[in-house]
Amino acid sequence: MATEVMAQAEESRTNYLTNGHTVKSWLLTLDHKRIGLLYLFSISIFFAIGGIYAALIRLELITPQGDLMTAETYNRVFTMHGVMMIFFFLIPSIPATLGNFLLPLMLGTKDVAFPRLNLLSWYVFMVGAILMLITIMSGGVDTGWTFYPPYSSIYSNSQVTLAGVSIFITGFSSILTGLNFMVTIHTMRAPGLTWFRLPLFVWAHYATSLIQVLGTPVVAITVLALAFERTLQIGIFDPKLGGDPVLFQHMFWFYSHPAVYIMIIPSMGVISELIANMTRKKVFGYHFVAFSSLAIAVFGFLVWGHHMFTSSQSMYAGMVFSLITYAVAIPSAIKTFNWTATIFKGSVSYDTPMIYALAFIGLFTIGGMTGLFLAALGLDVHLHDTYFVVAHFHYVMVGGAIIGYLGGLHFWWPKMTGRMYPEVWGRISAAIVFLGFNLTFFPQFIVGYLGMPRRYHAYVPEYQVWHILSTAGASLLAIGFIMPVVYLAWSLKYGEKAGDNPWMAAGLEWETSSPPPTENFTYQPVINHDAYEFENVKEIKEAAAKEAALQTA
Amino acid sequence: MSDHAAHVPGLAHHFVNMEQQKEAGTIGMWLFLLTEIMFFGGLFLAYTIYRAKYPDGFLQGSHLLSVPLGGLNTVVLIVSSLTMAMAVYYSQLGERKKLLGFLALTLILGSVFLVVKYFEYAEKFQHHLFPAHWMYNPAADHPPTQYHGQVQVFLWIYFMMTGLHALHMIIGIGLLLVIMFMAHKGKFSKQYNSPVELFGLYWHFVDIVWIFLFPLLYLTGYHVGGGH
Amino acid sequence: MAEHTSEHHIVPLKYYFGVFALLMVFTVLTVWVAQFDLPGMWNIIVALTVACIKATAVVLIFMHVRWSSKLTQVIIIAGLFWLAILLIMTMGDYLVRGGWGVLGVQPN
Incomplete structure (x- = not known):
């Protein structure tokens, strides 16, 4: 029929990768798919830099004495690890790469609502990142990624102002991406694609964008004020000059706590897609999973005070923040239970993306549950600023956000490049990441509970065994992260040709060719069914018809 | 599909029709203003906390500001909002001359605001009232009070809030020049005028910020016999 | 006006002039009230109420939100x-x- 004619015509068509080969065609592209790849490339570099810092931290902590570096240097190393990983990798990770690439495909439209703004956001991001690299080369920052004054504004001898300006600028890139996504989801959905037919990935990105748009401006003004205090020596946050350091913490965490959800909610969206497609089942409780993303985004704005239990924040405020923090567990648990229920009795295939999805459920559960320990006012006094906290947020950010990112990258790799990654290597590296991750961070729960404070370069000898385990795990984790870089690069040239829908997955993005043409679809998609209805997938229908024909014959 | 779209002036290729493009622009602008609310919101929070903390310093600090000049600028901005609204009105009717005229009026009023602001700032610098620690010396020109430190806090809030507001005015005037150039070239018509409308939203928003800044900064200490 | 572009609303000029008059009157009012030393927090409450009314008028009419x-x-x-x-x-x-x-x- 008409579709076959189109399929033949498609063979000779150029796709988004072959549409222009010059550097200019990449740097001035307005194509959301290419911008996604620009982001993918840049954040991979920043992840590597952050990873080098992580390696230095783990090396230093093998021995109880500070023998690899001085306390001063160590302060700079852990600060730059945090800053690179949070502002330049985790926050843009899924939205700016997979989100940019997939959102218009999933919505059945040609591009995001504001393609120029989308490109601008990448340039703004790169300006901020280059400023941060200059910061690193001129000595880095030693305040911790939280930049608490008055240390950061008056006493620190490191490049706080430059780092502040860099983060201020990078924030606008995040705002632009979020704004673009929200407008795109509101106005660019294909005919028939109602809100409750949207893939859960899109719902997750809507919730994420909401946080980016509402939260980021507040941290922008906060770091701007910090930079002014530092350069002009005026009493904004320094109590000696009449300022209020707790006000900084309020304003900082008003964004920076929701920022954690900027990292984890898109990952949850990815996991919903992976689990539905890898088990060939409709996500159990679609509406609940969709709304739980929004609920997390909204509740996420009401809990920032749990970072300040041991500051001079009032006890009563602490109680309110603590209670609401417990409430965030509800939407998170809804997601976890619904994913588990989706897997139940599904036809599960244990390909790499599914291994990552399963790892996510387990690790995120541990990360989330330990969050409840920290939300308890009394217990937090003991655990505050220990390795227990470090382990907790790494379980959420690495075990949650990065695992989801890797799973999504493997799952949509054939769509992005037209090639399959080597499945065996994928599974091996997923297993190594899972083992290495747990070996790195589980001991940190224990050593933190025993009293090891965070941000110390030396410690009492009793803790050494846990630190050695952790460093051993980190080496394994590094191997697990390097492997995908190698085999994904290899697959670009030597990977098996993927075809349009290698997973027999449901979703608009799988209905176009791999890699997609520049305009995404050669026709205007019209949607007349819900998400994850596998009986509508062309490839599954064909396979069923073939089987039926065989049986009758 | 795409060659059909090419016939509509002002329609970008990735939108299905003008209505969708206009809707996207409007929502995008409002979401941008939402970020602006939060951006200024952080400063309003700081204002609230410090005003509660240092009531005396805020009273004395506001005496350093000129109510007539602040009031003049308030009126200037309100009139400029009216001229902007009328510019939008005439762009919707497709009357190019009147559109250009009202945009020009808006531009002039915006510039007047900035000139007045410049004189206010210059006066502060002259009297050593810029709160940077190497410059701040209120005793130089004023009888010493017991609240210098608190007044300094008031002054940085004043400079940061009005400074960011003025920055928004400068950006607005830059955008206004672009819009006027487009209007001059005849880009706008009854069918296509959303850049004018969207810019209008931005301009009114900046006006609203000032509507709050004027009483909060200038009038705070007026009742205890301050304002010159 | 009654064609399919009816959602494209043109606000009559009298609304704009009305809001302008209101803004001017309230500006004078807020300066006038500010010279009295009202008890407690009433100075700031009155000032903010007036500012909120002015802002609402701008949002609803100048920014067309009443019709959006x-x-x-x-x-x-x-x-x-x-x-x-x-x-x-x-x-x-x-x-x-x-x-x-x-x-x-x-x-x-």
């Missing part, structure tokens, strides 16, 4: 809601620490 889509209105309400979260939750902390008076050292 539900979505636009929801966005504005969301903005105010989140601003309220920031202000109320933070001020709540300061207030229950024992009143505004115990906020630390007062510099001279």
